[in-house]
Amino acid sequence: MIGITSRLIQAQQASSPPKHVDNEAEKAGREAEEELENLLLSSAGLKNSDVFRRLRIPDNFQTHRHEIDIVILTGEGIYCIEVKNYGGELVLCKDESYWEKRKNSGKFTTSVSQVPNPVLSIRNKSQILRNHLMRAGICLHERSFFPRVVLMNKNCKIDDLIENDYYVVTHKNLQKFLASFKQPISTMITDPLIPYFFSGKLSYSQIDQTRNALCQIGTWDIMELHGGRQLVGDYKGCTELSFDRSEVEKMVLVHQRNTVLSSMWAVLGYTPTVSATLFKRNGAGWFGHSIVGNVVLPYNKDIGFQIAGESHVSKIPANDIHCIKLSK
Known part of the structure; x- marks a missing residue:
């Protein structure tokens, strides 16, 4: 006893x-994802049922899962989004496999680190998602997938090579990106009625099948301490x-x-x-x-x-x- x-x-x-206590960098990254999700639902007018967070996509051999921060289902296709909240300065490395993060204090650079190029990562994950949907019997053309890296930190100084990358959405272009999801009612009605082979737009049947398949993909459990x-x-x-x-x-x-x-x-x-x-x-x-x-x-x-x-x-x-x- x-x-x-x-x-x-x-x-x-x-x-x-x-x-x-939460790691500040992890907390800021999580808040950036939540901020973008809220903007997609409010400013872009997307439905909650068409926006998915932190999907874990299994690879071809079902041995490993790849996380996508945000997946958006639209009539145009599927947007696969990697959200980054990098601060300081971003520079594309010479071999383009990495981005260099620099933190500056006045005229001096206080720290330099390299991170894998998130554009290459999200393009690969987009292909993995396409393969997963094909295994589920949903065959969509590669042009129906739109991988994007969204940089949410407005104070980040971005190298021109990164800023002009087709797959990168910077903070100053964020509103334009959100506005791209808004469509006239006439377009929303007619596009799904034209066969996918001719228009490249998803039909009602394809949208429903894809939504159901995305709902079946697992996400993470969250433990709050x-x-x-x-x-x-x-x-x-x-x-x-x-x-x-x-x-x-x-x-x-x-x-x-x-x-x-x-x-x-x-x-x-x-x-x-x-x-x-x-x-x-x-x-x-x-x-x-x-x-x-x-x-x-x-x-x-x-x-x-x-x-x-x-x-x-x-x-x-x-x-x-x-x-x-x-x-x-």
């Missing part, structure tokens, strides 16, 4: 967990949490963060716990969100989560987790 001293130490740990940091990856769970993820869209963990109350319960013989509430997928209604179930876990129970880009599964204490959003 755990002694009162041990229980008091556990109560202190449970009520005062470490704060996990105490302090605000978000981890993106695949939820692996633990033995105490057994459920059908097709029925659950979110898990919220409720903690006892009051040190005085935690200590009182410890004196009475209780050890800290965490309450996990499972919310039903598509269960939002007039009177709140439907609940699938509720599970009580030890506060130090590890929950498995494989962070994107890592080969091993991380073990994260339940006490450090605020919520987990589960992809379809």
Whole structure:
């Protein structure tokens, strides 16, 4: 049996967990994606059902998945967008395989780093998406795919070779890019009625088939930690949490963060716990969100989560987790 001293130490740990702060660069990149998505829905007038975030496209051998930040389905075709929030100065390297990022302070360059050319990356991912749709029986011409790199940071100084690249949308050209999605009602009605072979525009049937196929592609799970940091990856769970993820869209963990109350319960013989509430997928209604179930876990129970880009599964204490959003 755990002694009162041990229980008091556990109560202190449970009520005062470490704060996990988001990486500033990752946070800025995520906010840039969200900003562009909001602009596409508001300024460009696109429907929510035609804008997809962070799709993970399987390659030809189904051994690896490639993430596309934003995919847009229109009558013209499919836009595959890589969103970047680079600051400082961008220069195209001589072999064009890399972009050089420079940070300047006054007249001096304080740091230089190279990143793989995102244009080459998104063009490759666009082809992978086309191949995936063909395996699903949706055969679209290569001209129906529009890979783009959107640079969201208005303070970024961009080299002419990058700025004039056909596949790059800079911040100063962003409004023009958004306006390109607006079409007259007459065009929206007539284009899908003309055969794809002649017009190159997607028919109603092709749009519906493509939308259904894109909806079947998986995205990432998101784990939000105490302090605000978000981890993106695949939820692996633990033995105490057994459920059908097709029925659950979110898990919220409720903690006892009051040190005085935690200590009182410890004196009475209780050890800290965490309450996990499972919310039903598509269960939002007039009177709140439907609940699938509720599970009580030890506060130090590890929950498995494989962070994107890592080969091993991380073990994260339940006490450090605020919520987990589960992809379809």
